[in-house]
Amino acid sequence: MAVIKEVKPLKLMVTIIDRGKGKKLASYYNSQNINFSILCFGKGTASSEILDYLGLDETEKDVFLSAVYAEDVSKIFSQLDEILELHKAGKGIAFTIPLDSIGGMASFRALTGQKEEETKK
Numbered sequence: 001m002a003v004i005k006e007v008k009p010l011k012l013m014v015t016i017i018d019r020g021k022g023k024k025l026a027s028y029y030n031s032q033n034i035n036f037s038i039l040c041f042g043k044g045t046a047s048s049e050i051l052d053y054l055g056l057d058e059t060e061k062d063v064f065l066s067a068v069y070a071e072d073v074s075k076i077f078s079q080l081d082e083i084l085e086l087h088k089a090g091k092g093i094a095f096t097i098p099l100d101s102i103g104g105m106a107s108f109r110a111l112t113g114q115k116e117e118e119t120k121k
Helices: 022-031 048-054 070-084 104-110
Strands: 010-016 037-043 060-069 095-098
Touching: 010 022, 010 070, 010 104, 022 037, 022 060, 022 070, 037 070, 048 095, 070 095
Parallel strands: none
Antiparallel strands: 010 060, 010 095, 037 060
16 A cells, blocks of 8 residues: 655746845745755846946855745745735845755655654655
């Protein structure tokens, strides 16, 4: 008899903010039980004219790659806007990419922080 697994759709959330603000974002993600998040350091290559036009000061960025449940994306975007003021020019950007396929339940559990017994119906 096959065991049926409960799997909710996931998205990869990419959040890009000024360098040094990553601690604030990591703290928020921990409070939301976002169990998989990688911080990468980014550096922009745009010319100063383009940066001035876009209203950006800092070229060094904190880039977060996080696995989130698709059903939570709207709530997370709304709260990120309040916390990081993403609606203001030059404060950062957040977007998601659908994760349509994940290589097995072990990978799904690693991304979501679920234990094996939590993924069984």
